[in-house]
Amino acid sequence: MLVVDPPDHTRLRRLATPAFSKRRVAALETRVRSLVEELLDELAARGGPDRPVDLVAGYAFPLPFTVICELLGIPEPDRADLGRWFRTLLAPYPGPEPPAAAVAASAALVEYLAALLDRKRGAPGEDLVTDLVAAADRDGALTEQEMLSTIFQLVVAGHDTTTSLIGNGAVALLTHPQQRDALVADPALIPHAIEEILRWDAPVPHSTFRYTTGDVALGGIVIPAFAQVLISLAGDSQDDYLSN
Numbered sequence: 001m002l003v004v005d006p007p008d009h010t011r012l013r014r015l016a017t018p019a020f021s022k023r024r025v026a027a028l029e030t031r032v033r034s035l036v037e038e039l040l041d042e043l044a045a046r047g048g049p050d051r052p053v054d055l056v057a058g059y060a061f062p063l064p065f066t067v068i069c070e071l072l073g074i075p076e077p078d079r080a081d082l083g084r085w086f087r088t089l090l091a092p093y094p095g096p097e098p099p100a101a102a103v104a105a106s107a108a109l110v111e112y113l114a115a116l117l118d119r120k121r122g123a124p125g126e127d128l129v130t131d132l133v134a135a136a137d138r139d140g141a142l143t144e145q146e147m148l149s150t151i152f153q154l155v156v157a158g159h160d161t162t163t164s165l166i167g168n169g170a171v172a173l174l175t176h177p178q179q180r181d182a183l184v185a186d187p188a189l190i191p192h193a194i195e196e197i198l199r200w201d202a203p204v205p206h207s208t209f210r211y212t213t214g215d216v217a218l219g220g221i222v223i224p225a226f227a228q229v230l231i232s233l234a235g236d237s238q239d240d241y242l243s244n
Contacts (some may be wrong), residue, residue: 068158073127
């Protein structure tokens with residue numbers, strides 16, 4: 001979905017969009033609130049003045065990961081392995097070649113997702129993977145590879161960005177206590193704070209690769225046709241907006 005133009009992009013996006021409609025997302029609110037309270041209670045029980053807790057492992061990761069797994073219809077017993085494979089695969093590494101652990105995690109993910117598609121064909125549910133399988137089998141709207149890629153992309157985009165946003169936001173507020181205190185004093189500012197944190201320290205540092213379809217003049221430089229372009233979303237320097 002991220003590397004194709006219309007009409008393929010339009011077709012793939014149309015099949016995934018219903019899972020994130022306003023009505024369907026609103027229906028998730030009760031479950032999300034319950035999960036938030038459960039995770040925070042667990043952190044509070046484990047933590048204390050001399051017992052720090054890991055915010056990412058205990059809250060920022062399991063919150064969005066659980067929600068996207070439930071949307072996709074991934075069974076609860078499978079989620080620990082799935083989460084471990086994704087964390088391994090998404091971890092940064094030096095050098096041009098991925099480590100053996102990342103290669104193994106990738107293979108395990110592909111094998112699992114292929115088996116998940118087969119399971120949903122035999123035992124459909126009320127979930128997005130079932131919807132994708134039905135669309136593929138009904139009118140050939142998706143190939144097997146497109147289904148695997150779409151599910152993979154939805155899991156990554158559905159949890160990794162939110163995990164990073166929560167972690168980055170916590171760091172930003174801890175290093176700008178006056179802003180943290182302002183949010184505590186007036187929770188109505190929270191939506192504005194989220195927008196500013198997205199700008200201040202974006203959870204996604206750059207876009208996926210793009211290619212020019214013709215020569216492009218930008219900032220006094222000509223990018224030649226068919227050149228690979230990587231756009232940095234974090235290119236705007238962090239300034240004093242947050243502290244102001």
